[in-house]
Structures are given as C-alpha cells and as structure tokens.
Amino acid sequence: MAEMSSAPPVRRIRKDAQHNRAHILDVARQAFVNEGVDVSMDAIAKEAGVGPGTLYRNFPRKEDLLAALLTVHHQALDQRRAAIEAEENHAGRALEMWIDALGDWMRAYDGLPEPLRAACRINSPLTQTCRAVIVTTEIILKSAQEEGHAREGISGRDIFLGALAIAWANGSTAADDRTSNTLLDVLKNGWGIAENTSPAPISSL
Known part of the structure; x- marks a missing residue:
C-alpha cells in the first residue's frame, strides 16, 4: 500500500x-x-x-524588519504621490507637497532617518526602497525643472537627502516647533526659483 x-x-x-x-x-x-x-x-x-x-x-538583521514594515508605509507614500499628481497642476507646489510626504515617511519611526541614510551609501535591505523613492523624486523634480519652478543641476537624490537631513534634525533634542518649517524653507531656497512678481509701488512722500 x-x-x-x-x-x-x-x-x-x-x-x-x-x-x-x-x-x-x-x-x-x-x-x-x-x-x-x-x-x-x-x-x-x-x-x-x-x-x-x-x-x-x-x-x-533589523534592517530586514524595517524593510518589511516600510512596505506598507511605501504603499501609503505612493498613494500620496498619486493624490498630489491628481490634485496639483503646479509642478513647483507638487514638489513641495512631495517633500512634505517624504518627511512623514522618513519619520514613520523615531530614529528611522539614520538607517535610511546608511542605506544610501551601503547595500542594505532598505537600499532598494530608498532607490525607488529617489527615482520618484527625480520624476517630480524634473517636471518642476521643465516648468521653470526648480533649479537645474540638482537631482532627486539631492532632494531626498535634503529631506532626510530635515527628518533627522526634527528628531534631535535641539529641534523645536519651528524647526521643520524653517529647514523646509532653507531647502526650498536651494531648489526653488522665485516666481516673477511685480515691484512694490513706491509710496508718495
């Protein structure tokens, strides 16, 4: 049998x-x-x-755990990308909104910016995720550059690392309520191009 x-x-x-x-x-x-x-x-x-x-x-490794958990966060980040593309026609503002979304993703857990930073320079389970986010950032940045809202000569990786630095700073003990907005303004001064504005009227004496 x-x-x-x-x-x-x-x-x-x-x-x-x-x-x-x-x-x-x-x-x-x-x-x-x-x-x-x-x-x-x-x-x-x-x-x-x-x-x-x-x-x-x-x-x-702990990075394997983080990579598995960030899959869900990455899906949420991609949903925000889709929402930004659907709702915002101004490429410069879309880039600003994407940078905000990046910050939220990078702060999913306290201390997450450090392993993400490491994944950008050494191979780790988080490297592929970071590369995918950088590629998306490059696409959004390129649209802003083509429309004249972002400077030439900067890359999606530059924007990613800038947002990562801000996320890290926000987690430091020296950060306060103004830190995030102040640093985002500093980053925008690096990538943004000032919109043309009319000169202020001269008041009569």
Whole structure:
C-alpha cells in the first residue's frame, strides 16, 4: 500500500511559519512605534514570545524588519504621490507637497532617518526602497525643472537627502516647533526659483 501524502503537514508548517512572521512584524511595528528603531532584536523576540533563532531566521538583521514594515508605509507614500499628481497642476507646489510626504515617511519611526541614510551609501535591505523613492523624486523634480519652478543641476537624490537631513534634525533634542518649517524653507531656497512678481509701488512722500 502506498504511503499517504505528507502534503497536509507541510502546509501546516508553512502556515505556522507565516503566522510567526506576521506576528513578529506586528510586535516589531509596535516596538518601533513605542521605542524607535533602537529597540533591540532580543527585546522584539522576547515580546513576540519566540526564540532568537526564530526571529533571526525570518529577519537576519533589523534592517530586514524595517524593510518589511516600510512596505506598507511605501504603499501609503505612493498613494500620496498619486493624490498630489491628481490634485496639483503646479509642478513647483507638487514638489513641495512631495517633500512634505517624504518627511512623514522618513519619520514613520523615531530614529528611522539614520538607517535610511546608511542605506544610501551601503547595500542594505532598505537600499532598494530608498532607490525607488529617489527615482520618484527625480520624476517630480524634473517636471518642476521643465516648468521653470526648480533649479537645474540638482537631482532627486539631492532632494531626498535634503529631506532626510530635515527628518533627522526634527528628531534631535535641539529641534523645536519651528524647526521643520524653517529647514523646509532653507531647502526650498536651494531648489526653488522665485516666481516673477511685480515691484512694490513706491509710496508718495
């Protein structure tokens, strides 16, 4: 008599593995929200109720965890891009709105700007995500340049890194309520071209 297929146990193991992965991601998401990206992998494993081996088998590095979690945030960022393109016809204002969206994405978790910065200079699980965002930024910037709202000679990578620097600064202890808007103005002075305005009338003496 032929042996019965072992397929059902295999499927059950696969489902268990998927459940473990989803559970770890849920716990890690909450840990990053509560404590920032500096929370240790061991603390995440303990909170998830799994052994370190299970955690590292699914996510060898913390950057792997972040990359998996940022998939959802990246989808939300892409939805904002689509909304900006649908609602804003002025390419310069669209770029401003995109930079604001970048800032929100980069501040999804406290301390996130640092691993994003590292991913721009060394290969990491976050590198591909950063490259995709830079490509989108380049497209939006190019439209602003073609319409005369942004300077030539700057790149989407420049804008990305500028927004990343602002996101990092906003997380520092020296930041206050004015920091974000002030630095965004500084960044705009770097990429923007002043709109033509009529000279102010000269008052009679």
